[in-house]
Amino acid sequence: xxxxxxxxxxxxxxxxxxxxxxxxxxxxxxxxxxxxxxxxxxxxxxxxxxxxxxxxxxxxxxxxxxxxxxxxxxxxxxxxxxxxxxxxxxxxxxxxxxxxxxxxxxxxxxxxxxxxxxxxxxxxxxxxxxxxxxxxxxxxxxxxxxxxxxxxxxxxxxxxxxxxxxxxxxxxxxxxxxxxxxxxxxxxxxxxxxxxxxxxxxxxxxxxxxxxxxxxxxxxxxxxxxxxxxxxxxxxxxxxxxxxxxxxxxxxxxxxxxxxxxxxxxxxxxxxxxxxxxxxxxxxxxxxxxxxxxxxxxxxxxxxxxxxxxxxxxxxxxxxxxxxxxxxxxxxxxxxxxxxxxxxxxxxxxxxxxxx
Numbered sequence: 001x002x003x004x005x006x007x008x009x010x011x012x013x014x015x016x017x018x019x020x021x022x023x024x025x026x027x028x029x030x031x032x033x034x035x036x037x038x039x040x041x042x043x044x045x046x047x048x049x050x051x052x053x054x055x056x057x058x059x060x061x062x063x064x065x066x067x068x069x070x071x072x073x074x075x076x077x078x079x080x081x082x083x084x085x086x087x088x089x090x091x092x093x094x095x096x097x098x099x100x101x102x103x104x105x106x107x108x109x110x111x112x113x114x115x116x117x118x119x120x121x122x123x124x125x126x127x128x129x130x131x132x133x134x135x136x137x138x139x140x141x142x143x144x145x146x147x148x149x150x151x152x153x154x155x156x157x158x159x160x161x162x163x164x165x166x167x168x169x170x171x172x173x174x175x176x177x178x179x180x181x182x183x184x185x186x187x188x189x190x191x192x193x194x195x196x197x198x199x200x201x202x203x204x205x206x207x208x209x210x211x212x213x214x215x216x217x218x219x220x221x222x223x224x225x226x227x228x229x230x231x232x233x234x235x236x237x238x239x240x241x242x243x244x245x246x247x248x249x250x251x252x253x254x255x256x257x258x259x260x261x262x263x264x265x266x267x268x269x270x271x272x273x274x275x276x277x278x279x280x281x282x283x284x285x286x287x288x289x290x291x292x293x294x295x296x297x298x299x300x301x302x303x304x305x306x307x308x309x310x311x312x313x314x315x316x317x318x319x320x321x322x323x324x325x326x327x328x329x330x331x332x333x334x335x336x337x338x339x340x341x342x343x344x345x346x347x348x349x350x351x352x353x354x355x356x
Contacts, residue, residue: 003306004062005324006055006216008206010099010182011048014116016193019142022102022113022121027208028077030104031088032200033191041193045144046203047097047114048072049182050216055174058218062321068220070174072154072183074166074203075212081199082164090154090168090185091146092178094129095119117142144184152178164201170216211292211299211326219306223284228313230281236339237264238280242350251327251354257288259309259316259335281311285338288318293330293351300324302336309335327354 013023013030023030034042072090098120100113111122119125127142154168166185173179191197204212243258261280286309290300300307309316325331333350336343 002062002064002218002220002222002319002321003300003303003324004058004218004321006050006058006218008048008214009051011046011206011214012097012099012114013044013046013104014114014142014144015042015044015104016116016143017042018104018109019116020111020118020122021104021106021109022100022111022115023104024098024100024102024113025207026103027205029074029203029205029214030200031185031187031203033187033194033198034200035198041198043187043192046074046185047093047144047182048074048185048214049093049097050179052180055179055216059174063218063220064222065220068171068218069169070171071217071219072166072168072170072185072214073217074185074214076164076166077202077204077208077212079164079199079201081197082158082160082201083197083199084160085158086191087155087157087188088166088168088185089188090156090170090173090183091148092152092173092176093181093184094145094147095125095127096181115142144186146184147178152176166203174216211295211297211329213326215324217324219303221305221308222310222319223308224310224312225284226312227281230279230311230313230315232283233261233263233280233339236337236342236344238262239264240282240335240346241348242333242335245333245350245352247351248353248355249322251322251325251356253322254319255322256317256319257333258314259286259288259318261316279315282309282316282335282337283339284308286316287336288320289334289336290320290325291332291334292326293332299331302334322354325354327356329354 029046030044031046032044097114102110127145129145154170156168206213241260287302287307289302309318330353335346
């Protein structure tokens with residue numbers, strides 16, 4: 001029921017046909033197969049890295065379970081001529097690199113950061129491979145350097161009807177000691193440097209002015225279910241409210257929301273307190289989600305494993321890590337529950353804002 005997002009410390013696209021050009025602050029990350037130049041296909045790849053100390057803090061201080069999953073997520077900005085089927089590959093990068101401050105549109109080219117050929121700038125260290133590492137070069141130089149062990153490879157396959165957003169399971173890489181320099185994302189060897197099927201897929205970078213920057217998403221299950229003396233609801237004629245909502249939360253905070261449940265039409269009984277104060281509890285098959293109010297898109301979708309609503313003797317609750325939400329935006333909470341095989345979704349005025 002826990003989801004925690006970490007945002008990149010650096011990212012960049014590298015281009016085989018601009019072997020010394022840096023594109024570190026472009027708003028777009030480019031993962032494409034381009035038309036041939038001089039009878040050779042051309043490609044672009046994505047480099048992306050995260051703060052190692054933050055990752056360690058998440059693994060040791062945030063995650064309260066020995067079982068967790070980590071996903072590298074990038075959101076599609078635009079695409080063209082996508083084939084019916086293709087697969088992308090993700091490897092941990094071998095060796096350090098510098099993001100730089102260039103753009104692909106800069107004339108003359110900016111060369112103060114990573115490029116197809118160089119790790120840092122257009123002098124010094126180039127991308128080369130050592131034992132246990134690999135490169136896929138252009139003119140025998142560059143293109144990144146990465147670890148090639150099978151247990152350090154993450155793949156994602158797409159077809160024509162797929163959601164084209166990237167969601168790569170990088171749990172094995174994160175649980176190893178090979179993530180320190182980040183990840184390289186590339187197309188398969190069978191597609192790269194071919195002239196038969198050029199296509200473009202472009203994703204939002206850390207420099208985007210949208211709500212879709214890349215992220216590492218950590219998911220773990222800390223679901224607990226105890227009813228205490230509370231009665232579980234047995235029909236969908238109920239009223240749900242969310243409490244402990246202060247309306248504004250700091251971007252690095254975590255908040256425990258309480259989910260209060262009562263019968264819409266309580267049975268008449270003899271008691272001295274209001275019938276409408278009789279709190280009940282949702283069944284274990286209950287989940288939360290979070291939407292961006294302006295776009296009405298899910299930023300945390302319902303998940304049957306990682307957004308389950310817990311309960312204790314006081315009622316239902318869930319913990320929300322605000323670090324994964326963009327600051328200075330408004331969000332709303334949704335509650336879904338499956339009661340007697342009926343799926344019901346509650347969406348009320350459970351709004352809040354993230355502030356810096």
